[in-house]
Amino acid sequence: MAHSQTIGFIGFGAMACRMAAHLKQAGYGIIAYTPSGKGGDGSVSFLPAPADVARNADIVLVCVPDDEALAASMYGENGALSGIKKGALLLNTSSVSPEATTRLYESGQASGAVVIDCPVSGSTPEADKGALVVLAGGTDEELARAKPVFDIIGKITIHAGPAGSGARLKLVINAIMGAGLAAVAEGIAYGLAAGLDRSMLFDALDNVAVISPHHKRKILAAKNGDFSPQFPARLMQKDMRLFVDAAAREAVPVPTLAAVTQQLSLTKRASPDSDYSALIGIMEHMTANDA
Structure with a gap:
């Protein structure tokens, strides 16, 4: 048409x-x-x-x-x-x-x-x-x-x-997405530090229902060391920051998401133009250095 x-x-x-x-x-x-x-x-x-x-x-x-x-x-x-x-x-x-x-x-x-x-x-x-x-x-x-x-x-x-509701809903969605990625990154870091086989761990997470399709896509990319930007870390950190600020204006306590914002700040600082899932790679690197 x-x-x-x-x-x-x-x-x-x-x-x-x-x-x-x-x-x-x-x-x-x-x-x-x-x-x-x-x-x-x-x-x-x-x-x-x-x-x-x-x-x-x-x-x-x-x-x-x-x-x-x-x-x-x-x-x-x-x-x-x-x-x-x-x-x-x-x-x-x-x-x-x-x-x-x-x-x-x-x-x-x-x-x-x-x-x-x-x-x-x-x-x-x-x-x-x-x-x-x-x-x-x-x-x-x-x-x-x-x-x-x-x-x-x-x-x-x-x-x-x-008017304004779309912007607020977007903050909710991206905050949950960021928190999910941070949980994945921390879980993978523990698994690697505890001696689990890397390929087995990443493949296992791809096959369980508790991981969203979006985060499964990030896990597969992280397994391959591919953090090319689909959603750059600098933009995800910005959205997390906006969410925490908006929640504070409503006096809504969001301690979990405030902590996740700090993790995404680390990711932005380390690699601002990489995908925000680079946090998985950062956590894996920390674990490897401790080994």
Whole structure:
């Protein structure tokens, strides 16, 4: 089915370029902005500022790494909101804080845009397949407008609630994911220190029900020493930090996840651009050094 609309990407990294490929195949026009002014495979037109993208797009899709990048690309004379069309959709797929999400929603309303927070659950393999899970916050009517896009980049859309709910749900999901990986890393470290055969241990964990499919994928990569980034450690550490801060604002005690955040800080410090599962390798290295 062909589409006459143009989607303007703000940020065009590993996830965004994969989403854009599916949308382009579906017939959408694609333009983009990145701070470097380049990206992708040469088939996408890159414009010099976020405002230029917004002026030339019917839908703006934002996919940036953190609160600071979101603020830099949305506000000011060159920010997307200064050029966005009245009534245009602004889809924020970035994993950012609830506070940054609220600010963008309110600023978008003031500019006449329809802002939906819609971070996605899944890594580059899911993005390649168009099988992300979209976590959307907004009204039924707003999500209905965005549904054609969501149906192309994702396998399911979860309506998390009113504006801001998608961002909050994403923090919950990633916090649980990070905690699970830390438990796997610690369990493997103990098993190796206790003398279990390495291949047997990794293979055993691949065959038990208590390990999620996501973490089984990480275990297989760690067995092979492959920590190429599907979800970089620097981004996972950021999400864990955002979760702990958000929980503190609600006076919710999260001691386990606070400790996991420290482990992911270690992983970020050691290898920021490796996959966050590099924590398994770090723990294994510590165990080997103790042997």
